[in-house]
Amino acid sequence: MDELSQETARSPRPLLVVDGVSKYFGALAAVDNLSFEVMPGEVLGIGGPNGAGKTTLFDVITGLDRASSGHILFAGDDITRAGPERICHAGIARTFQLNAGFDTLSVRENIEVAAIYGHEAPVFPGFRVRPVIRRRVDEALELSGLTDRATTPAGELAVLERKLLMVATAIVTQPRLLMLDEPVGGLTQAEMDAFVAMLARIRGEGMAIILIEHVMRFLVTLADRVLIMHHGERIYEGRPDDLANDRRVVDVYLGDGAADLIRAALDPGAAP
Amino acid sequence: MTAFRRDLAIGVVLVAIAAAVPFLFPVRYVITQMTLLFIYAIVVTQWNLVLGVAGIFSLAQMALFACGAYATAMLGLYLDWSLWAAMPAGAVIAVVAGLLVGLACLRLKGPYVALLTLALAQVAYLVIITDTDCFIRTETRCEPFTGGASGLRRFGDLGLREWLGRDWIIGNYFVGLGLLVAAMTFSVAVVKGPLGLAFRALRDNLGYARSRGISQFKYQLVVFALSAFFTGLAGAFYAAHFKSVGPTIFSFSLLLLLLAMIVVGGLGTIWGPIVGATLVMFADEGLREVQDFRTLGLGLTLALFVLLLPDGLTGTASRLLARWRGSGS
Ligand SMILES: Nc1ncnc2c1ncn2[C@@H]1O[C@H](COP(=O)(O)OP(=O)(O)OP(=O)(O)O)[C@@H](O)[C@H]1O
Ligand SMILES: [Mg+2]
Numbered sequence: 001m002d003e004l005s006q007e008t009a010r011s012p013r014p015l016l017v018v019d020g021v022s023k024y025f026g027a028l029a030a031v032d033n034l035s036f037e038v039m040p041g042e043v044l045g046i047g048g049p050n051g052a053g054k055t056t057l058f059d060v061i062t063g064l065d066r067a068s069s070g071h072i073l074f075a076g077d078d079i080t081r082a083g084p085e086r087i088c089h090a091g092i093a094r095t096f097q098l099n100a101g102f103d104t105l106s107v108r109e110n111i112e113v114a115a116i117y118g119h120e121a122p123v124f125p126g127f128r129v130r131p132v133i134r135r136r137v138d139e140a141l142e143l144s145g146l147t148d149r150a151t152t153p154a155g156e157l158a159v160l161e162r163k164l165l166m167v168a169t170a171i172v173t174q175p176r177l178l179m180l181d182e183p184v185g186g187l188t189q190a191e192m193d194a195f196v197a198m199l200a201r202i203r204g205e206g207m208a209i210i211l212i213e214h215v216m217r218f219l220v221t222l223a224d225r226v227l228i229m230h231h232g233e234r235i236y237e238g239r240p241d242d243l244a245n246d247r248r249v250v251d252v253y254l255g256d257g258a259a260d261l262i263r264a265a266l267d268p269g270a271a272p
Numbered sequence: 273m274t275a276f277r278r279d280l281a282i283g284v285v286l287v288a289i290a291a292a293v294p295f296l297f298p299v300r301y302v303i304t305q306m307t308l309l310f311i312y313a314i315v316v317t318q319w320n321l322v323l324g325v326a327g328i329f330s331l332a333q334m335a336l337f338a339c340g341a342y343a344t345a346m347l348g349l350y351l352d353w354s355l356w357a358a359m360p361a362g363a364v365i366a367v368v369a370g371l372l373v374g375l376a377c378l379r380l381k382g383p384y385v386a387l388l389t390l391a392l393a394q395v396a397y398l399v400i401i402t403d404t405d406c407f408i409r410t411e412t413r414c415e416p417f418t419g420g421a422s423g424l425r426r427f428g429d430l431g432l433r434e435w436l437g438r439d440w441i442i443g444n445y446f447v448g449l450g451l452l453v454a455a456m457t458f459s460v461a462v463v464k465g466p467l468g469l470a471f472r473a474l475r476d477n478l479g480y481a482r483s484r485g486i487s488q489f490k491y492q493l494v495v496f497a498l499s500a501f502f503t504g505l506a507g508a509f510y511a512a513h514f515k516s517v518g519p520t521i522f523s524f525s526l527l528l529l530l531l532a533m534i535v536v537g538g539l540g541t542i543w544g545p546i547v548g549a550t551l552v553m554f555a556d557e558g559l560r561e562v563q564d565f566r567t568l569g570l571g572l573t574l575a576l577f578v579l580l581l582p583d584g585l586t587g588t589a590s591r592l593l594a595r596w597r598g599s600g601s
Binding site for chain 1: 461462465466467469470472473475476477479480481482483484485486487488490
C-alpha cells in the first residue's frame with residue numbers, strides 16, 4: 001500500500017460528495033441523478049462516450065452551471081449554489097476541454113492573476129505583485145516547464161503549452177481538488193508522457209484529482225478508481241483493471257479492440 | 273523595469289513640453305484649448321480603463337463627467353462651497369454614479385452595455401433640458417434647479433485671479449496639467465498592477481477568470497468606480513475653469529470626439545489615449561474653419577481607424593516595433 005492510500009485510510013471523510021445531482025437542458029438530462037465521492041489525495045478517472053455529460057458534470061461542480069437537483073459538498077461545506085469564484089477559493093480548480101487562456105496576457109501574467117486571486121479573495125489586491133506570489137508563480141512556471149515562455153502572450157502558445165498553462169494556473173491557486181477536462185486530448189505520445197510526469201509530481205503533493213479523458217491508456221494508468229458515464233448516468237464505477245472486463249462498458253464505450261489495449265496498458269508484460 | 277523607465281522618461285518629456293507651452297505661446301486661445309485638451313485627455317485615459325482594459329463597452333463616460341461638473345456647480349451655487357472643496361465632492365458623486373452604472377451593466381454583454389449606458393446618459397440629458405420649474409426666482413430671473421437648457425453659472429471659480437491677476441488662466445492651465453499627470457499616473461498604476469490583470473483576465477475569458485477566483489461582480493464595479501473618480505474630477509475642473517456648465521457636455525458629437533481619441537490612440541494601451549487626444553484635438557482645430565465637416569470628419573476618422581488600424585496608432589506602432597526587433601535579432 002502506498003502512502004496516499006494509507007492517508008486515505010486514516011481520514012475516511014470524503015473531500016467531495018456528489019449526491020443525487022441532475023442537470024437538465026430542457027428535457028435532456030445531461031447529468032442524471034449521479035452520486036459519487038472523492039477521497040483526499042485520490043485520483044478519480046471519468047470516461048464515457050461523447051455527450052455523456054462529463055463536461056456538464058464539471059460545470060455543475062465548479063459553479064459555472066447550476067445543478068437542477070441534488071447536493072454537492074466539498075470538505076463538508078455545501079457548495080451546490082456557490083459561484084465559481086467561491087468554489088475556487090474553497091479549493092477546487094479545474095481546466096477546460098476547450099483550451100482556455102487569457103490570450104492577451106503573457107504566460108507569467110496568466111499564472112500571476114490566478115495566484116493573486118485564486119487562493120483567497122484579496123480585499124484589495126494592491127498595486128504590485130507581492131514577492132510571495134512571485135515565488136509561487138516561479139514554482140508553477142518551473143513545474144509546468146513554461147519558464148522559457150514566460151513573456152509569450154498566451155494566445156501564441158501551441159496546444160500542449162496551453163494545456164500546461166491551464167494546469168499551472170490551476171495549481172497555483174493551491175487547490176485540494178484538481179479537475180482536468182480531457183488534459184491530453186490531441187497530444188502526441190511524447191507530449192502525453194510529459195503530461196503524465198507533471199501529474200505525477202502534482203499527485204506527490206497530495207492533491208486529489210478528477211480526470212476526464214477519452215485516451216483510456218492515460219486514464220487507467222493514472223486513476224485509482226474509474227467512473228464511466230453514459231447518458232448522464234453511471235454505468236461503471238470501480239478499479240481500472242476491471243474496466244475492460246465489464247460487458248456494458250465494452251459494448252457502450254470501449255469496443256473490444258480498446259478493451260484489449262487497456263489490458264495491455266495495465267499489464268505491459270502480457271501480450272494483447 | 274526598462275519599460276517603466278521608458279514610460280517615465282516619455283512622461284517627463286511630455287510634461288516639460290506642456291509646461292513650456294504657456295510661456296512659448298502666451299495666447300489666451302492656445303492656453304484655453306490646451307486646458308480643454310488636458311480635461312479631455314483625463315476623461316479619455318479613464319474611459320480607456322473601462323473600454324480598453326476591461327473591455328466593457330460603456331458610453332456613460334460623459335454622463336459621469338457631467339455628474340462631476342454639475343455637482344461642483346450646484347454645491348458652489350446652492351451651498352456656497354468653495355470650488356476647491358466642491359471638486360473632490362463632485363468626483364465622489366461621480367464615483368457613486370459610476371458604481372450604479374456598473375451595477376446596471378453587470379449582467380449585460382457587449383452591445384447591450386453600449387445601448388444601456390447611452391440610454392442612461394440620454395435620460396440624464398433629458399431630465400436636465402426639460403427642467404423648467406423655477407428653483408431660484410427673483411424679479412429678473414428664474415433658474416431651474418439643474419439650470420435647464422441654458423446651464424448653470426455664477427457658482428464661483430478657483431479664485432486664482434486673486435494672486436495671479438491676469439495670469440489666472442495660466443494658473444488654471446497648471447491645475448489642469450497637474451490633474452492630468454495624477455490621472456495618468458493613477459491609470460498606469462492600475463493597468464500595470466494586479467487590478468489591471470484582473471480586468472484584462474475578465475475581458476479575455478469571463479468563465480475562466482471566474483473559475484480562477486476573480487469576482488466579476490467586484491471588479492466590474494471597481495473598474496467603473498476607479499474610472500469615474502478622475503472623470504468626475506475632470507468634469508468638476510471643467511465647471512470651475514469655464515465657470516459654467518450646460519447640457520452640451522452630453523452632446524453626441526463630443527462623445528464621438530472622445531471616442532475617436534481612444535480609438536485613434538489605441539484601445540487598452542498606456543499612451544494611446546494621450547496620443548489620440550492630442551492628435552484628434554489638433555485635427556479638430558484644423559477643421560474648425562469648416563464647421564459643417566467637423567462631425568463628418570470625426571465620424572470618418574473613427575470608421576477608418578476601426579477598419580484599418582483597430583489597434584490604434586500606439587498599438588500598431590508597438591507591434592511594428594516588436595516585429596522589427598524580432599527580425600533584427
Ligand atoms: N449549454 C447547453 N445547452 C443545451 N445542451 C447542452 C449544453 N451543454 C451541453 N449540452 C448537452 O448535454 C449533453 C452532455 O454534454 P457534455 O458536453 O457534458 O458531454 P461530454 O461528456 O463532455 O462530451 P465530450 O466527450 O464530447 O466532451 C450533450 O448532449 C450536449 O449536447
Ligand atoms: Mg466534454
